[in-house]
Amino acid sequence: MRKLLLGSVAAGLMLVAGLAQAQESKTIAVSIPAADHGWTGGVVYHAQEQAKRLEQRYPGLKVIVKTSPDGASQANALEDLTTQGIDALVTLPHNSDELTDPIRQVKDKGVFITVVDRALTDNSVADLYVAGNNPALGRVAGEYIKEKLNGKGKVVVIRGLPIVIDEERNKGFDEGIAGSDIEVLDRQFGNWSRDDAFKVMQDYLAKYPQIDAVWTQDDDMAVGVLEAISQAKREDIQFVIAGAGMKDMIKKVMDGDKMIPVDILYPPAMVAVAMDLTAAGLYDHLPVRGSYILDATLVTKDNAKDFYYPDSPF
C-alpha cells in the first residue's frame, strides 16, 4: 500500500513535470545589427515578425530581439542578454573576429548557439549555422552574365565593403565567368550605399565608352546604378545584375523590366529561418544541429512572386 502510494505520487510528479515541459517557459535571445542599411533593415523586420509568430506558436516562449549599432556594443548586448538567463541565442554577428569570443562565453553557460550569415572564426562555437550562399551569389550572377552576353563582353563591378562576404562573392563571380571572354573593366567599392554606387557608376560611365553589363551584388546599390545610367542616357548597357531580394527589385523582375532581368536571392528572412529552427530544437526536440545554407536562387519573372514581401521595409 505504502509502496503503491509512493509509486503513484512519483508517477504524479512525473506527469506534472511532463506537463510543465510541454508549456515550459524558455527564452530565445536574438542579437542582430541595427538597421544601418537596407538589408539589415530587412533582418530587423523579419526577426521581429518571427518573434511574434514563435511566441504564439509556443506558449511560454519568450523571444527578446536586441539590435546593436556596432561590434563592441553587440558584445555588451550579449553579456546583458546572458545575465537575463536565456536558453538559446540566435545571432547575426557584426563581424566574426570581434564576436567569436563573446559568443563562446555565452555558449559556456550552456546556451544553444545559432549563428546567422557570418560564420565565426571557430566553427565549433555554433551549434547551428544558417546562412545564404555568398560564393554562389557571385557565381550565379557570373554565369547568368556569361550566358546572356554569349561569353563575350565588357562588365563593370561595384563591390560592397572590404569584408569576407564581399571577397567570397567576388571570387564566386570570377568562377562564374571563368573560361569566357568576359572582361571585367573595373572593380570599386560602393559601400552597399545607393549614393556611393551612384557616384561610382557615374565615374565608370565617364571612364568607359562601352559597357555591356553591370554587376553590383546588392539591390540597394542597383538603385543608384540605374539612376546614373538613365541620367547619362547610355544605350550600351544591356542589364544590371544585383542581389539580395529587395522588394522593389523583385517587383521590377516581376514586371519584366529590361534593365533588371533577374535578381539573386540572399534574403534577410534567413534570420527568421534560423529562429524557427532554433525554437524547433528547443521545444520539439528535433535534431537541428549543423549547417543550413540557403540557395542563391535565381529569381526570374516566373518565380518572382514567391519572394515578394510587399510589407517588408526592404
Next chain:
Amino acid sequence: MTDTTANKSAARRSLGDIDLRAVAPFVALAFLLVLGALVNPNFLGVDNLLNVLTRSAFIAIIAVGATFVISAGGLDLSVGAMSAFVAGVMILFMNTGVIEGQIPMLMVAMLLAVGVGALCGLANGVITTAGRIEPFIVTLGTMGIFRALTIYLAEGGSIAMKAPDLRAAYRPVYFGNLFGVPIPILVILAVALIGAFLLYRTAFGRHVIAVGSNEDVARYSGIPVNRVRTLTYVIQGVCVAIAVLVYVPRLGAATPTTGLLWELQAITAVVIGGTALKGGVGRIWGTVCGALILEVVGNIMVLSNFVSEYLIGAVQGAIIIIAMLVQRSLVRRR
C-alpha cells in the same frame, strides 16, 4: 620717392594679405585638375566635370552653413543625420498626397523641408546657448536623435517617393539644367552668394566673426552673443534643408545610409577652404572650393587605373594633406 616705395610695398602687402589666402584653395583645386587630366583624359570631359560639380552640391551647400557655425566658434556634427531626417519627413509628406497638383505639392513640401531644417538648427542652437553645453556634445546627441528618428520613420527600411508622376516632376531639380548649367550648380552659386553677402556685407556677418574671434570682447561690445550663435545654427539647418531639396530628386528616397559622414566631409571642406576651426575667420568661396576638392579627389580615384581599390582611402587622405600643404606653403611665402 620713398613715399611711393612705401605705398607700393603697402599695396603689395595688402594684396598678399587678401589674395594669397583666399586664392590658396583654388590653387590646390587647379593642381588637382592637372593631376586628374594626367590620370585620365576623360577627366576633363564636360560631362565628367559637370557630374562632379553637380554631386558636390550637397556637401558644398551644407558646408556654407557650416562656415557660419564654425567661424562663430561652434561646431555641428548633426548635419548628416539631419539631412536624412529632413529628407525622410519631406518624402513622407509628399507621400500623403494631401495637396492637389504637382507644383503646389512640391512647393509646400519644399517649404516644409526648409521649416523642419530651420527648427532642427534652432534646437541645436538653443540647447547649445541656453543650456551652455559644448556644441560638440549637443550636436553629437542630436545626431543620434535625428538618425534614430529617420530609421524609426522608415521602420528600419528606406522612405521612397511613392507617386511616380510626382517623382518625374521633381527629378529635373537634380538632373535638369538651365542654359546648359545643371540646376544643383546654380543652387550652390545662389547659396554661396547669399552666404557671402550675409557674412561679409552685413552687421550680422561681422558679429559672427567677432563672436568667433573673442566671445568676451564681443559680449562687452554689446553683441548679443547667444542670439548670433543660435542664428548660425539656424542658417546651418536651412542649408541642410536646401541640400536635401537637391538630394531627394536624385534617388527619390531617404535610406539609413543617407547623409552618412556628411558632417565630416562638410567640416573638412570648411577647413580646406581656409576657415579657422577655432573660429574668427570665415571664407565662403574657399568652403565651396573645399567641397569641390573633396569630390574631385574621389572622382580621380575611380578614374585612375593604378590605385588598388583597397588603397583608395589612403591615397585620398594623402592627396588632401598634400593639397593643404601646397596651400599653407603659398600663404607662408608671403
